Structure formats: C-alpha cells, structure tokens
Amino acid sequence: MEISNAPGSGPSAPRSTEAAADRTAGPPGEAAEPPEGDGPARPPLPRDVRLFWTAHAADALGTQASGVILPLLLLGLGHSPATVGLIAGVSTAAGLLLAPFAAIPADRGARKPVMFWSATVSALAMAGVTLSVATGTPPLALLIAVVLVERFSAAVYEAAATGTVAMIAPPADYPRAVAGLQAGEQGALILGPALGGALYQVSRALPFLADALSYTVAAALVRSLRSDLRPERDESDPERTESDLRPQRADSDNDSAEKGTPSDARPRRLAAFTAELGAGLALVRTSPFLRLVLLWSTTVNGVIVTLFYGAVFTLQEGGHGGAPMGLVLGLAGAAGLAGSLAAPRLAGRISAARLLVAVSWLLVPLAAGLATAEGPWTYGALFGVFCLLMPLVVVVLQSRAIQETPPHLQARVGAVLATSAGGAAALAPVLAGLFAAGAGTAAPAVLCSGVLALLALRTTAVRGRLRGAAG
Template sequence: MAVSTAALVADGALMGSATASTTEAADRGRASRDVRLFWWAGATDALGSQASGVVLPLLLLGLGHSAAVVGTVAGVSTAAGLLLAPLAAVPADRGARKPVMFWSALVSALAMAGVATVAAVGTPPLALLLGAVLLERFSTAVYEAAAAGTVLLIAPPGESARVVAGLSAGEQGALVLGPALGGALYQLSRALPFVADAVSYAVTAVCVKALRSDLRAEPEPHQRSHPAGGPAPHTGTAPAGPAGTPARGPLRALLSEVGAGFALVRTSPFLRLVVIWTTTVNGVIVALYYGAVFTLQKGGHGGAPMGLVLALSGAAGLAGSLAAPRIAGRIGAARLLVTVTWLLVPLAAGLATAEGPWTYGALFGVFCLLMPVVTVVLQSRAIQETPPGLQARTGAVLSTAVGGSAALAPVLAGLCATYAGTAAPAVLAALVLTLLACRTTFVRLPAPGAAL
C-alpha cells in the first residue's frame, strides 16, 4: 500500500509532538518532585531551628547570664556567618550549589549535636556552648547562601511566586509547631530541643541529596559563545594580560566574583528596595522577639508560654504567606508595601505595653500576618529580576544584610532591656518602622515591568 510523503511528514510530526509532550511531562514531574523535596528540606530545617532557637535564650538565662549577655551571644553567633555567606555564593553560582548545600547541612547537624551534648552538662562553660553555636551558624550561613537561587532552577516557568509562597508557608508552619515542640522538649530535658534540631539538619541533607536536578544554572547566551575575534564575555574571572598572564591577582579576582552580587544590587533600584525593607523589618521582628523573651522571663513565664506566643504568630504568618499572591494581585504590590509598613508601626508600639503571653501572642500574630504578605511578593520578584548566574551572590547580599540586622537587633534589645526596661526594645522598633514607613511612602518606586 502506497503511503504519501505528506502522510509520512504528518506521522513524523505527530511522533515528534508526542515525544516532546512526553519529555515536557517528564520535566514537569521532575520539577514537581524537586520542589517538594526542597520544600521538605526548608520546612524541616525551619522546624528544628525554631525548636532550638526558642529555648537557647532561656538556657542562657537559666544558667545565670544577664539579658545583655544573651543578646550578645545571639548577635555574635548570627554575625559569625556573615563573612562566609558571600564566599560560599561564588562556588554555588559556578555549579557547586548542591554539594555545598549537602555538606553544610551535615556540618550543622554535627554542630547541633554538640550543642545538645554541652547542654546536657550541669553547668557548661559559656565558651564551649558559644563555640558549638558559632559552628552551626557558620554552616547554616553557607547553606542559605548556596540555596539562594534554587527556586529559579527547580520551579516550573511562571510559578516562582507560588513556589516562594509555599516555601514561606512551610517556614511559617514550622514557626507554629517548632516553638511549641521546643518548649515541650525543654520541659523534659534542656538538651532535647537541640537533638531535634540536629535530626532536622540530617533530614535536610537527605532531601538535598535526593534532588534530581544538579542545581547548576544554565549559562547566559552571551556566556556560551562570542564572535570570533571579538572581546570575551565577562565571566567573573580575571582577564588575561599580555602573553596570556592574568592581569589581576587571585585575591582581586575573588573579590570581583564576590562583589558581583553587590554590584547588581547597587545598580538596581528594586533590589535596593528589597534589601532595605527586608533588612529593617527582619531586624525589628528579632528585636521584638528578644524583648518578648526578656519581658516574659521577668514575669516568671518559662519556655511553654514563649512557645505559645511564637506558635500563634507562626499560624498567622502561615496564613499571610498563602494569601500573599492573591492579595498582591488585587491591591497592587506598591500600595500593599506602603499600607503594610504603616500598619506595623502601631503593632510594635503596642508590644511596649504588653505583659502576658496572650497579649504578646495576639500582637505578634497580627504583625506576622502582615509581614509575609509583602516579603513573598518582594522575594518572588527579586528572583525574576536576577540573572541565573548571579542568584546565589545576590541572595548572599540580602542574607548578609538581613543577618547583620539580625545580629545587631538582639544586642540592642538586650542593652535596652538591661538599662532602659523591657519595654524599650518595642519602643525602638516602633521608631525604626516609622522611618521605614516614611521612606516607602515618599520614595519613587521603580517603573512597572522593571520592579513592582
């Protein structure tokens, strides 16, 4: 039986279409699986961190240390990771993202196991406890720097906002369960919350190892090739000098690599806005948290009430994260940014007069309901605005800035609580938020299509 050429062409087209459809379905399935694994890695990590983080200040206070010492330990441990984050972002952007994430999670697991061992001792030396906490913070900072940009590599096209909202919801869900778990475990044994954190880091390492994607960013088109005889594209490495010798030393080349993310943030109005807003609000909420710890501790409340406060605020944050994409679509991101920032001011001021766990829980809950609504929108857009080869380094700039404010906040909160009363951290937070609200109101936002 004769078969026409047209029929053969049609059959070939159908077969090609079916093959392409099968390939696309397989890619979507792999992306969906990797998104789930990455979600479990982040949620489990957050759960363990919340379980141990809520009781670490209580452990130090219970050992007889002052609020100023507690704040200083928290600040130093947070600042410890700031130096490594930008350095770890370079190999992550260059293709080593997955192994860096895996090994840093394992080191964090070992460090928290060390904290648990030290906490089990009757009266552990402060230096020994601080050393274990510092190691955990170092490795966690490396993990966070390497993980920046993972969403762009595993999320289906056009679904970055949904994936970011899901990740944020997982973290907020951990904030609901983690403090309650940590408080309950602390009542049984002061070492158990840190054991739980060590296990959570181990689970995170397993999830990262199970990702099918190698988490390598595809090179930009101009980086794959360039016209013969034309200038070589910028790749972040030192340019060659005469006779093929490097024109810059290894140190300058490394600094250039590390500074690429900062250069992008410096030249992008939208990314600068993201850094300023996120850094300020995260620093404020850390200061408010430590203010709550000092106030409740002074009132004779233990780990369980503090866990209740954070559980209520975590439940509110979970709702805010899930609702963020829909709310931003209805209200508009720019108007949402200004409105939420102004609403945070009276909430912080109200915490200055709060006393009991329920009052703190209610005010913290509303604060944490509003904050993720803006954070999810800003972060998802920042991912879209950043080139794939600069995701980790740009994320490191943001995490370093946020980490800096998170390191300074507990120190200031501890000093304020020690020398000006436990209400002082909330008063200071309200003043800082007022300045931020004025800036977001009068600043000229980037044009549509370039930012919000």
C-alpha cells in the same frame, strides 16, 4: 530572596521547569503572566519544589528545637548569661560574614554539592553535641567549637540554597514556592520550641539529636533533587557582570604571567575574586527594586526583633512570666503561618507596589499600639496582626527579586540581602535594651513606629518608579 533564602553539579537531568519558564517568563522584573485557567485547579508544583520545601521545613524545625534549648543547657551547666550571649552573638556574626563567600561557589554551579555537604557537616556537629551531652558534662570549649562548626555549615547551606527556587520552579509559581518556604519557617517557629522543650524534659541530649536528624533529612532530600541547579549563563546578557568575565581573562593571561610577570598573577586573581564577591552588592546598588527589597527587609527585620524584646521587657515589668511570652510567640507564629499561606493568592490579585505601600503604612499604627499595650493578650493580638501582614510583602518581594536577579548572581544577591537583614536583627536587641533602660519599656515600640513611618514614606515615594519591576 529565598529566605530562607543548593548547588548542583551532580547527575543532572534537563531542567524540568525550563519549558514552563519559557512560556510564562517576561522581561526581568516584570510579573509573569499567570497560566490560563489560573484558579482552584492550578497544577501541583514540581516534585523538586516539594522536596525542597520538606528539606527547608525539616531544617527549620530541628534548628528551632535545639536553638531554644542551647541557652538553657549552657545556663544549666553553670555558665553565666554573659557567656551565653557572647556565644550566640559570635556564632551569628560568623555566619553572616561567611555567607557572601559561600555564595560564590553556589553561583559558579556548585549549589547542590555545597548544600549536601554543609547539611551533612551540620548533622555531624549536632551528633557530636548529642554524644557529649549524653555522656556527661561537656567542656565549654568543645561546645563552642561544635556550635561554631554548625553555624558555619548552616550559613554555607543557607547561602547556597538562595536562588534554588529559580532553578526548580517556573516563574509563574515563584510566589507559591516562596510562600511554601515561609510557611515552613513559620510552622517551625510554632512547633520547634514546643518540641525542643518536650524532648529536653525527657533527656537534655534529645533536642540536639532531633536537630542532627533534621539536617540528615535535609541532606538526603537535597541529594535526591533531579533539577539541574547550575545557572545557565547567557554570554549576551547585558546584566552579566564584569566580575564574571575577569576570571576567564585571568586564565587567558596565564601565559603572559608565566613569561615575565608572575608577580602580576596574584593581584589579578585577588582582584577577580574581590569583583566576584562584590557582584551581588553591585547589582543591588544598581537595581531600584533590589534596593527597596534591601531597605524593606532590613528595616522590618530589625523592627520585629526590637518589638519582640520590647514585649519581653514590658511583660516582665508587669510581673508576667514565661507563659504569657509563649502566648505572644504562639499567636505571632500562627498569624505568620496564615499570612504565608494567603500570600500567593493575594499576589495574583493585588499589584505588588500597591500591596507594599498598604502594608508599610498599616505596620505604623500597629507598632505605635504596642507602645501602649500592657497585657499579654493585647500584645499577642497586635504582634499577631504585625506578623500576619509581614509575610504578604515578604513573599511578593522575594518572588520578584528572584525575577530581577540573573541566575548566575542568585546566591550572591541573596547573601547581600540576608546579611543586611540578619545584621539588623542582631543589633535590634542591643537598641531595644538601651532605649528601654533609658526611656522606659514603651520606648522600643515608639522608636519602631517612627522608623516604620519613614519606611512607609520612602516606599510611597518610589512606588511610581517601581511599577514595572514590582508589579
């Protein structure tokens, strides 16, 4: 789910996409019927979708521009690689742990204010880094504190933003909306590091200023959204979880708690909060399709990071410098952008189940080929095809996952999927290093090809059961 993944309680006009959603939406999990005359003359996406795209792309561009420079800044200030790695690991882990908690207020209806204020805090944090770097040598404690604040705020923003597509786009346009978000991320992967490097050559503070400005743009665009981003709750919805009813029961029991059992009030509130926190995981566990999304996204996220580090180790062993690695990343980013742009049309022509199985099997020989690749061009070509295919499935899975998830659980389900995929990506460099050190630089690719083969077998095995949900 979307990504990458905005809470809105402010002045909210009636949901602009409601009528279109009523015309196109089928039962949960079924593919929406395409509008009549679907083809080159498809109507433009709603204004809020375009604003949300721009906010997402600006945020991603600034993050990539500063993210590639922060390690260089820390190393340039005399800090060790171990310190740099520790800061990166702690900030990433903190964000993953915080996301499920931030998803609760978003699902309760605070999506827009949470997104706005978290983007604002991130902008202030990056402005603090800019000021401290521009005026001298910032102390490590200050940099760590500001980076953690920014990571916390960014995690809150990402968790709240999950599910926004369901509030601002009709179901028939979910693939186009998700593909736009994916394209923004891929474009940022291409342009962000180059922008950060160019700005760093002018002044080491400028990449962080660019990130602060990108957060400011995102906050302003989120605030200008007109759609009501609060989920509509249907009391008769059978998928409405027990956790959504418990807070009401706890409130209705306040009188009895005050009359003689005050000690019971706190455990009840804790139980209600725990149930709300776990509602997203509970839905993922009971939905075959969402379980597949979790398995596929977690596995492929971990694999692609492992393959990237395997490429770094192999190219370094072959005596290639940073330029060849930049070539690999550039080709991969361009291929990912092309895949994201092509995904909506393919989603309308090929069933999701068939596309999922086909891509899952195609990834296996690509990973195996990387085990024997040597030069940067070979790596770039194979890695590029891998990154071309992956968005085709990601867009389809995220679009259908939005349909599978009730509006009042969008952020929490998204947080579960993002935390699992992010955790796999965080562990991947460790596994790649261990396998490369113990069995050679080709070992990470061999490991990945085996894991992908198991994933393809599992995807094929459950395809029949998922036809109704996955297309």
